[in-house]
Amino acid sequence: MGITDAERVLQIVGDLDRLLIEVRDPALDEAGIGREQWQILRMLADGEGHAMGEVSDMFGLPGATATRLVDSLAQRMLVYRRHDELDRRRVLIYLAEPGRTMLDHVQSSMLGRADALLAGIDPGERAELVRLLGRAVSTSDQPAHQE
Structure with missing residues (x-):
């Protein structure tokens, strides 16, 4: 019995996770921030201002953990708090x-x-990879189909 598409996808996702760590973690280590803090900074980059509850909900963090992470970013003056007008x-x-x-x-x-990881992939294949990964992510964000 051969390997199923779902099994192969799980293997590939595991390998992609390893590659993501190789891409992400050295940059975060150099900056002195953790993954969750980086995600919070990315969320706040829209400039709209977000409540602590949004931070908790977006990343599935308990309120106390989100507060601790934001406090550490605020102590480093990377974020600031302001009352909603x-x-x-x-x-x-x-x-x-x-x-x-x-x-x-x-x-x-x-x-x-x-870019270094993708250097050996043809530009057309890169575009297709981006399209398919984007589709997989958007599909996973939708509720499961129930019959």
Whole structure:
């Protein structure tokens, strides 16, 4: 009995996870931030300001963990808090300029490593890879079909 498509996909995703770690972790280590902190900085890069509950929900973190992570970013002046102008009881978190600079540097470092990994792949195949991975992610974000 041969390997199924689903089994092969799981193997490939495992290998991609290893590659992602090789691309991501050196840049994060150099910046002195963890994966969750990087994800928070990326979320805040839209400039809209986000409540702590949004941070918790987006990354599936307990509220106390999200608060601890944001506190550590605020201590390094990478993010700041401001009361919501429409609801003064609500506090929003924003990306500070040093946080944007750090995020840009981390992203640039990751892109350099990712480009090196993709160097042997034809540009047309790269485009197809991006399309298929994007489709897989968007499909996984949809609720399972029930009959």
